[in-house]
Structures are given as structure tokens and as C-alpha cells.
Amino acid sequence: MQLILGLVKSGFLEKLVSRLDRVEPEEIHQIVTRLIQEKGFLENVFEALQEGLIIIDPEGKIMFLNRAACQFFGITPENSLGEKISSKIRGIDTISLKRSKQAISRDIEIFYPEHRMLNFYLSPIDDPKNQELPLGQVMLIRDNTSSHAETQQNIESERLNALTLLAAGVAHEIGNPLNSLDIHLQLLNRKINKLAPGERKDLTEHLKTARNEISRLDTILKQFLNAVRPTTPSRSPHDLNAVLHQTLKLLEPEIASRNISVNLELSETLPKALIDPDQFQQVFYNLLRNAYQSISSDEGLIEIHTHSTETDFLISISDNGTGIPHENMGSLFEPYRTTKSTGSGLGLLIVRRIIREHGGEIEIQSQPEAGTEILIHLPHTAPRPRMLPAPVIDL
Incomplete structure (x- = not known):
């Protein structure tokens, strides 16, 4: 001074x-x-x-x-x-x-x-x-945080629009040939089955490999279309805790095989949420799968919390896994960007699209070697326009 x-x-x-x-x-x-x-x-x-x-x-x-x-x-x-x-x-x-x-x-x-x-x-x-x-x-x-975030959202919107247009072409140019290939392989399989057992063995192995690769390409195509294609949620009142329990039941065998503990702190007074249950099961499935795949230690832990405020549902999924490097935090929602050797890089993109179509938002906090926390903010009801009071003008 x-x-x-x-x-x-x-x-x-x-x-x-x-x-x-x-x-x-x-x-x-x-x-x-x-x-x-x-x-x-x-x-x-x-x-x-x-x-x-x-x-x-x-x-x-x-x-x-x-x-x-x-x-x-x-x-x-x-x-x-x-x-x-x-x-x-x-x-x-x-x-x-x-x-x-x-x-x-x-x-x-x-x-x-x-x-x-x-x-x-x-x-x-x-x-x-x-x-x-x-x-x-x-x-x-x-x-400039807010203006930078707005710029990034505009870039992301333009990118998704381009991907949506691309998806229409991909569905036609790749989907139809894949269906045709699958039909011809089925016909080929019928002819192979008529051959003598000694002649059939090698051809059956080659045919199996071809059909597996076609199935893999079809899965990638469907993931891509689900990630970029706009969808309208079919909403109805559902218990978020029940959807979480159903998802955990599907993943229970793999979580148990990795010796990972799951700690649930679910609010007993949680009101029903206006959601598409199938879409939110996909959200929880992707996030929980990411959580247990990031854990490499014998003392793995996944914690799930649900809570409700006057306006929002808050769902937290955290793990004590390897965490996310700081340099990767800015590209988590970019398509085909993944740190996994076998991942498609579309999971988080699909998750955020579903949450945003429900009027919510997703927040990710992570530290390398300390784990990751995913926080979902979901409004109780779909947002409605609010009439603002007329301005008072002094004459």
C-alpha cells in the first residue's frame, strides 16, 4: 500500500x-x-x-x-x-x-x-x-472460467452435431454390409455342417473367428450410435435406490471376483425421481464398471451415496482406485479418448448425454493414486420456464 x-x-x-x-x-x-x-x-x-x-x-x-x-x-x-x-x-x-x-x-x-x-x-x-x-x-x-466453459460447450455441441451427421452415414454404409456378411456366413455355416468331420474342423474355426469379428464391429457401431444419436427419455416416477440395487446385482459376480467391497449409504427418505429407468441403469452400469476396473489393490472399495435436497437428487459414486492423471481430466468426455487398453472411450460420453437429457449434470473429481468421485446432480422435476417480474421504471 x-x-x-x-x-x-x-x-x-x-x-x-x-x-x-x-x-x-x-x-x-x-x-x-x-x-x-x-x-x-x-x-x-x-x-x-x-x-x-x-x-x-x-x-x-x-x-x-x-x-x-x-x-x-x-x-x-x-x-x-x-x-x-x-x-x-x-x-x-x-x-x-x-x-x-x-x-x-x-x-x-x-x-x-x-x-x-x-x-x-x-x-x-x-x-x-x-x-x-x-x-x-x-x-x-x-x-474467465464461465466464458471458457461456455466456449467449450459450444465446441462440444458442434462436435456432437458433426458426429450425429456422421452417425447417419455410418449406420447405412457399415450397418448394411455387416448384416449382409452375417447372413452369408450363416449360409456358409450350413454348408460346412454338411461336410465330413475331418474337413469341417478348420473351416469351423475360421468361420467362428469371422463371426466374432462381425459381432465386435456391430457392438462398436451400436455404441457409437447410442453415444451421439439424440434420444428422448421415457420418464416415469422411479426409485433411484432400486435402480442402483438392480445394477449392482448385474455386476455382483465381477465385483466379487475382484474382492472389492461396496459400501452403500442410500437415503431411506429419497422421493421418486422422474427418470427413464433403462437409461439410468446404463449410467450406473458404466460408472460402476469404470470404478471397479480402476481398482488394482486387494483392499478395493466402492462407496455409493444418495441424498436429496429441496431441489436436487445427489448421487455419489467413489472408488479408491488409481485415479485419473491431471492431464487427462480435460478430455474425459471426448469420444474415443480412453486410458483403458480395451475401452471404446464412449462410456462417459453416453453417461453425460443421458444425465443432461434429464436436466442434470455430472461432476468428476480425481487424484492420481487416490481414487475418483463421480457426483451426479439431478433435478427433482424437469426444469420449467419462470416468469420474471416486470421491471419497475421510475418516470
Whole structure:
């Protein structure tokens, strides 16, 4: 703050010092009071800003930071003032700040205390007496997380529209030949069955391989179409806990074979949800399968929680598996992007599409080697338009 006052009042203080010997004590008291009041006024202005503000001295040390900057980077004035900014904000190079004589605008992604997309504008504070060395730097930080998310949603929407158009062509160009191949292989199988046992063995093996590959291609095609083709949920009131139990029953043999424990904390007062039960069984199936496939230890644990607020259902599925690397978190919902050796990369894309068609949203939190938590937010009813009150106009 001393740096700010020095910049704002440098001309005033020079005049004051030049005539200090002629100033009466009462006038000095008034001047000091005025400076204190103006210092408090400036601090209040800076604290009211939604943008983060940091003042840096020529050595790259933090001289002032407002409340918004503290919230963005998870720091406090007590442990930051007088410290080099590079030690408090990763990715900021103090040496580059010293050498920079021009304004800098950069985007930065941070993961703590919250995942945010920030833009900071850094401008040098010129010293009228020394043009070579600035008095310091002013850093203004804006939170672009929401606009970045909106841009990503637009990109994703355009991508899905392109995939939907592609799906129509794929269904015709690949689906029909696959059906034709399967029919001809059935005819071939009938003729092979009429051969002598010695001649039949090798041909039967080759035929089995061909039919398995056709079946695999057909499965991939159906997964692709289910992932991108718009569908309208057939909604009716259903118990989410019951759908979870049904899904767990389907997966019980494989979960038990891996010695994985399942801990259920399901709300007994959960109201019925307006959902498509088949689609939500697919959601739970994909998420639970991902959970137990990520667990490699003998003490595997999957925890499932359900809860209800006044407006939403909250469903949490967490595991103590290998977790997801930070560099993969941004591409989880991209088609055909998977960390599994045998995965199609369409599971999470299908899950999010179904949840969003029900008016909900999915949130994923993960740490490498510490596990993953999936949180589903689902509204009690389909969202309805709300009439806003007419604005009051003073004439």
C-alpha cells in the first residue's frame, strides 16, 4: 500500500517536504489525517473489485493484493506480503517480470483452491525519474472460467452435431454390409455342417473367428450410435435406490471376483425421481464398471451415496482406485479418448448425454493414486420456464 500512496501522492509529498519548515502543527495533523483517510478509501476501492489486483515491486515481491486475488490463488496477505510472487503463484516467472517493460496479457489455468481459467494483465509502473527501471508492476486478474466453459460447450455441441451427421452415414454404409456378411456366413455355416468331420474342423474355426469379428464391429457401431444419436427419455416416477440395487446385482459376480467391497449409504427418505429407468441403469452400469476396473489393490472399495435436497437428487459414486492423471481430466468426455487398453472411450460420453437429457449434470473429481468421485446432480422435476417480474421504471 505504501507503493500505491507513493505513486498517487508523489507530487503532493514533494511540495509538502519543500515547505515543511513553514507548516503549522495543526496543518500537519490535518495533512496526515487526510493521507490516512485516502489510504483507507483506496484500500476499500481495491477490495471491492471483483478482479484480482496485485502490486509488485521491482524485485518481484508482493506489496499489495486484494481479497479477490487471495481467493483466486488461495493465499493470504499475512503469508504473501513481502514474498516473491513466483513463490506464491506457480507459473509466474519473477525474472521475466523484472525484464519486462511492456504490458503482458496471459491466460493461466489453476487447480487450487478451485479449478479456474484466469487471465492476468501485467503492466509496468513507470518511474518519471528513471525510464530504465519501472517502480513496479500492476497485475489485474480476471476470472474467465464461465466464458471458457461456455466456449467449450459450444465446441462440444458442434462436435456432437458433426458426429450425429456422421452417425447417419455410418449406420447405412457399415450397418448394411455387416448384416449382409452375417447372413452369408450363416449360409456358409450350413454348408460346412454338411461336410465330413475331418474337413469341417478348420473351416469351423475360421468361420467362428469371422463371426466374432462381425459381432465386435456391430457392438462398436451400436455404441457409437447410442453415444451421439439424440434420444428422448421415457420418464416415469422411479426409485433411484432400486435402480442402483438392480445394477449392482448385474455386476455382483465381477465385483466379487475382484474382492472389492461396496459400501452403500442410500437415503431411506429419497422421493421418486422422474427418470427413464433403462437409461439410468446404463449410467450406473458404466460408472460402476469404470470404478471397479480402476481398482488394482486387494483392499478395493466402492462407496455409493444418495441424498436429496429441496431441489436436487445427489448421487455419489467413489472408488479408491488409481485415479485419473491431471492431464487427462480435460478430455474425459471426448469420444474415443480412453486410458483403458480395451475401452471404446464412449462410456462417459453416453453417461453425460443421458444425465443432461434429464436436466442434470455430472461432476468428476480425481487424484492420481487416490481414487475418483463421480457426483451426479439431478433435478427433482424437469426444469420449467419462470416468469420474471416486470421491471419497475421510475418516470
